[in-house]
Amino acid sequence: MTTINVRTAVADRLGKSGTVSLKKDVFGVYSDDHPQSRSLLTQMDLILNKPLVRVAQVTVIGGDIVTPTPRPQRDLDNANTIYQRECGAWIYCTGNITVDRIDLTFLDQDDCNLGASHSVSDDEADLFGLGRDLGANIVGYYIWSSPGHGGCAAHPPGRRGFWLEFGSIKPGSPQVAFAHELTHNVGHNHHVKKPADNLMTTKKGKTLSSTLTDEQCQRILADPDMEYP
């Protein structure tokens, strides 16, 4: 029978030492919006044997905006389900903070062009500076809204991340919107029209059953922020 030293594995692979929280440091769970049983053995297998990408989450609030609230843990769990099933990789959340910045609840944005042609607005420059000390190169931001609506993975140079809105206009695929935007970042995957059940289509109603192609997984696994055991 193999003995696994959790503290050693978490220190070596995840860089966590000192007082280690099973919930936060081992499972990467920082929100209570998606309670479920979580297997330590399964998590240790991921930590010891599978490639991972680190992600942090920032929720922007302000003023009278109190409801609805985003569901960051559901979003992470769903993204993890798809990444593990489709690509054999997993997503490790390094932190989740809430920031009171009413000036950024509605984001001013010129465009959502992915790549060098993106015009970075003053708001984007501010937003994508938040959460950079949480231990992940990729940060997912929850904002109330933006004239562009929905979400966007365009980001300032050197500050990988994306935003999702949780305000009055809901994403067409709320369960996997986080996974979709994350996949624009990880592997620089663009929209596709086929196959119809692919995570990176633009159609509404995408679910946890959404797929990724071998080519998309290859790009995800080759991403510079993917870490290997």
Place this chain on the structure above:
Amino acid sequence: MTEIPGDLELALDADESCDLDELVRQRRPADFDALVSLLRSDQAREAPHRARAIYALGRWGDPAVVGAIRDLLPGLHHDERISAIDALGRLGTDEAVEGILGYATDESLPMRKFVARALGRIGTPRAQAGLSELRQADPSDYIRSLAAGQLAHS
């Protein structure tokens, strides 16, 4: 009823604006006509499509739609109205300025933020006068500071 081209329909349904931005770059007349037709749609039609049409038309840059967007302002809900203020700021006519100034004292800080940004983009004497008023009289330090910054850059 104006037919919505297939690519535009997909872009309007998407959770991001990147495909819509690409169609704006392509500037196909059929897309423009379809986007304008969405402004005329009734309230029952999908609000996200109208909001995204406003977003796209603002970036298209044809001031012919200013009147139509301005006329929509009173009937829009808060988030859509912010999109419309943003679009008017990018279209930049005197009529757009008048529509924007109607919300310069709105109780919503995000609304006033987009008013300040829109006036800053337009930069005409009338827009600058509106920014000066915001700089002097707005109850929020943030908005006063933003208005001052916009004035300095316009």
